[in-house]
Amino acid sequence: MLQIEDLWVEVQGKEVLKGINLHIGKGETHCLFGKNGSGKTTLLMTIMGFSGYKVRHGKIIFKGVDITHLPINERAKLGIGISFQRPPTLRGVKLKDLLQICGDDKGLGRRLAVSYGFDHFLDRDVNLGFSGGEIKKSELLQLLTQNPDLTLLDEPESGVDMENLDVIGNMIGKLLQKDIHKGREKSGLIITHTGFILNYVTADKGHVMLNGQIYCQGNPVEIFQGIQKYGYQECIKCMQCNV
Numbered sequence: 001m002l003q004i005e006d007l008w009v010e011v012q013g014k015e016v017l018k019g020i021n022l023h024i025g026k027g028e029t030h031c032l033f034g035k036n037g038s039g040k041t042t043l044l045m046t047i048m049g050f051s052g053y054k055v056r057h058g059k060i061i062f063k064g065v066d067i068t069h070l071p072i073n074e075r076a077k078l079g080i081g082i083s084f085q086r087p088p089t090l091r092g093v094k095l096k097d098l099l100q101i102c103g104d105d106k107g108l109g110r111r112l113a114v115s116y117g118f119d120h121f122l123d124r125d126v127n128l129g130f131s132g133g134e135i136k137k138s139e140l141l142q143l144l145t146q147n148p149d150l151t152l153l154d155e156p157e158s159g160v161d162m163e164n165l166d167v168i169g170n171m172i173g174k175l176l177q178k179d180i181h182k183g184r185e186k187s188g189l190i191i192t193h194t195g196f197i198l199n200y201v202t203a204d205k206g207h208v209m210l211n212g213q214i215y216c217q218g219n220p221v222e223i224f225q226g227i228q229k230y231g232y233q234e235c236i237k238c239m240q241c242n243v
Contacts (some may be wrong), residue, residue, distance in 0.1 A: 001026045001150055002047070003188040007058035009046050009242060016042045018212040020058070024150070025229070027184030029176050029201065031220040034209035035232050040191045041085065043085045044152045047189075047199045048082045049075045052093070062150065069209075081148030083139045085191075090126035095138060098126055103145035112144050116171065132159025140171040151175055153190045157197045169200020195224040208232075 002024040009017035016039045024030050034040050046053040049072040061069045067075055071186075090098070099109025113119040118137055127135050128193060136156060143151060153172065160168055177184045178201065190197060198221055206220030212230065216223075226234065 001063060001160040003059075003061040004047075005059045005061070007043075007046070007060065008056040009042060010054045010056050011042060011052060015056070016212050017046065019211075020214055022207070022214060024187050024189060027177070028205065029178075029188060029190065029203045029207070031198065031203040031206045032189060032209055032214075032225075033193075033195075033206060033223060033227060038209045039212040040209055041154055042212075043084060044154055044189065044191065047075075047152060048072060048080060060126070069143075076146070076148075079149035080152065081143045081146050082152040083136070083143060083154060083156060085158055086140050087127055087135055088231065089128050092127060093126050094123055095126050096122035096143060099145045102142050109141065109145045112141055116141065116167065116216045133161060133164035136160055136168050137164075137171065140168065141177065143175055144171065149186060151186065153188060155191050155193060158192055158194065165196060165200060172197070172201050172206075176201070192224075195228070200226060202227070 002022070004020050004022040007017055007020040008015065012122055020043060032040050033045070042053060046055065050071060051065070055068055058068070059066055062075070062080065063076060065078065067078065096109065100106055110119065110122065116137060118141060121130070121138065123132065127138055130138060136159070139243070156168060156172060157165060171177065175186065176188045177186045190201070190203065192198065203220040205217050206223040207214050207217045208215055209225060
């Protein structure tokens with residue numbers, strides 16, 4: 001689904017990503033852990049193709065297509081979707097209209113909104129006056145309507161209370177076909193700080209990013225438990241031992 005090969009990325013003249021290698025298979029969900037400022041969000045924004053993230057070296061291959069220098073709209077058409085950590089407010093744009101733009105089926109967005117008890121937000125401006133949990137639901141509705149093959153989720157539990165985490169987890173599970181035990185085709189890359197999302201969404205692999213590089217991968221729950229117990233300092237020690 002996604003192959004990132006020796007990716008070096010610069011932001012505002014500063015080298016942020018330094019030789020990233022990452023492979024996500026069809027139907028796989030990966031989690032990315034790391035300290036603030038380690039480059040996690042930069043990686044997602046680069047995969048999506050946002051301006052300001054300059055690829056100095058390396059390739060991003062999506063479904064066999066080199067997308068390294070494709071614009072955002074072309075990547076979205078190929079099947080990549082993103083959920084932001086802090087989504088923007090879109091004044092003057094109704095949620096129902098945005099959902100209609102996201103999906104080919106004009107009635108899909110409304111049906112999904114009804115199924116998640118979110119239909120009373122359809123006539124409101126996107127994210128205007130929404131709570132943290134409501135903003136996440138709004139974004140996930142957009143993604144469910146878009147139905148991407150690869151979903152990039154930047155801290156989906158951020159700003160969400162415990163009561164709404166179950167709903168958010170359910171929506172992500174639907175997006176990533178967690179209700180299907182065989183033949184999954186949807187893949188995901190999730191950034192998480194709290195690890196709470198792992199209680200609601202099963203991930204196949206976990207990775208630790210430090211100083212713009214990915215140093216290890218393994219069972220995401222075990223990795224997060226190690227981070228909780230020892231902190232990222234232990235990851236740095238482990239990294240130094242393996243140099």
